[in-house]
Amino acid sequence: MTEYAAVARGVTKTFGRTLALDDVSIEIRAGESHALVGRNGAGKSTLVSILTGMQTPDAGEVSFFGEPAPPVADSSAWRRHVACVYQKSTVVPELSVAENLFINRQDLGGGLISWKKLRLQASELLETYDVAVNPESLVSTLTVEQRQLVEIARALSIGSRFVILDEPTAQLDGPAIERLFDRMRSLQDKGVTFLFISHHLQEVYEVCQTVTVYRDARHIVTAPVAEMSKPDLIEAMTGEAGGLNVPSGDDRPSSPEEVLTVSALSGDHFSDISLSARKGEVIGLAGSASSGKHEFAETVYGLRKPSAGTISVNGSVVRGGDVPAALKAGIGCVPRDRHHQGLVLDLSIAENATMSTAGAFVWPSAQRSAGSTAIASYDVKAAGPDQPVSDLSGGNQQKVVMARALAGDPSVLVLINPTAGVDVKSKESLLGVVDAQARRGKAAIVVSDELDDLRVCDRVLVLFHGQVVREFARGWRDQELISAIEGFAEEMDTAE
Structure with missing residues (x-):
């Protein structure tokens, strides 16, 4: 038995x-x-x-x-x-x-x-x-x-x-x-x-x-x-047939205009990284937990102070290690831990969604209106803008984090594990937002351990021990990307 x-x-x-x-x-x-x-x-x-x-x-x-x-x-x-x-x-x-x-x-x-x-x-x-x-x-x-x-x-x-x-x-x-x-x-x-x-x-x-x-x-x-x-x-x-539907970005318009420029940036667990992102371009960052990808992204949006190098948005240098300065320069962020870095759980949807724009007094009516807009725009399943985000499911909490990142209409998005702990439909919705924002001309950096998140990217940079070791254009194969993440980039180059 x-x-x-x-x-x-x-x-x-x-x-x-x-x-x-x-x-x-x-x-x-x-x-x-x-x-x-x-x-x-x-x-x-x-x-x-x-x-x-x-x-x-x-x-x-x-x-x-x-x-x-x-x-x-x-x-x-x-x-x-x-x-x-x-x-x-x-x-x-x-x-x-x-x-x-x-x-x-x-x-x-x-x-x-x-x-x-x-x-x-x-x-x-x-x-x-x-x-x-x-x-x-x-x-x-x-x-x-x-x-x-x-x-x-x-x-x-x-x-x-x-x-x-x-x-x-x-x-x-x-x-x-x-x-x-x-x-x-x-x-x-x-x-x-x-x-x-x-x-x-x-x-x-x-x-x-x-x-x-x-x-x-x-x-x-x-x-x-x-x-x-x-x-x-x-x-x-x-309840629907088919698999995960991730926007590929194949038909996204391209632009030669640079929005984000990172020059010889060094910091915690990474060194001498340079990259640029054009209008409408989505760049993926892949690598192990020790690769430095998270620390690099957190340095770009001001949570960490660089030891060398510069970050520029639309041609203007952004002061390093200063989140308010990054926000003012036009960098929006979805941090890697929504519970500790992305949300104040006891506050409402409206309060959380407008938090990054609240440098000055915000009228309650305007705050509620912004919360209602976030609910409608990002398909947040909620009773209303006054509902505490602690009452929401993980997927809906992540949508509120995305709404907050976009509330100030930034030029650059830094998204770290943007679909962590969400279901299939929420994942599709969040990646659809990334694609839609890129089509509006925003540049984005997507940092993720999930390959599906990286399929929305125009190119993917692989970090290993704090260095960019490989770059993949759209259409990469899983095996190639995983091999580079695990440190086999040189062997693959030799084999080729």
Whole structure:
């Protein structure tokens, strides 16, 4: 008889007039990696909140390894059944790795904390799960990948053998993603079960055995991954036949007029990079997390100060390391982390959408009007401009970030991971905005780890160890680009 790590049957959940889950079910076999996919607003987050004891369903039942779920009030019992590693980390940066591993469990006996014993047990726990970090290190010094592994180790130490990974790869580069997948496979061999939630559909095929699709708060299909093609999976998610429709820009008009000029720019993790972007041109930047691509883009829009070189917009030099100066010069930005850099979650859509233009007093009526325009222009699914952005799905939050970047009608757009953590339709919408803005004559730099994001570009520059090592014109092949990203550019040149 098949053993299930987690089962939800007939689950319904409403929030006011919003039906978040409509009689949905999911059965997750012990020892497998089971993918849960769907567009933003499909009900995935609500199901996770129910599977982790954060919400009580209006109807239906949940069980773990054949036992009914504990009462919601018994948080300790829930932690022994299930753990969740969220896209937004839950570790405490100011504490050490050891303290985070045993947070709220520091009393290891005798009523007092034995720091020596705590560090020893932390070392043993990290060694058990092959997590190569120093237990005395502050979590704030760890990489995103290391923080995730600490969270997984903490969950397993409590006794849970069912782990939910919610968008775990959103901030990881290719090699880090592969290491995470290897760790997942190793833990599966030891009896750990994963519910894997991702908008990156290719990852589903790489690491999962079963996939469940939700759409519009309903269960659509559950099937073995090997038996579901990617077009069929997208159709199940969207209700429409076909795959991802990304604007190629083939018919975009070109112009010889330079808008952005970067000359011999050096800074954190990159050096001596020069490029120019013409009106209507979209340039992609690709590379690993250590390539310097993020740091270069953040230097262009003023978040980091360059150590050498200049940045000019429409012929005028922009003061480095000064975001207000970059905005004034006509550089708009979608930063790489919308939660910490792109939005103020407690503020409204209208307040967030106009934030980059609020150098002077903005009348509330004008602010609300701008918020309404953003909702209409970027297809934000919201109750109105006064709704807090914290209430929105990830895809709609990202659309608000895009609206804010464009609010001042900039000449140059710097877009870092512009479609991170969004569904297929939101991805199409956001990349469509990039294409539309380029057709209006704006220059854009798109920095992304997702190849689909780069298909909107006229050319793609690959960075490796802080240097531009290769340039690809539109029409590049995946294998060529990936090889250059992984550092095989010289070998490819030799082979040619």
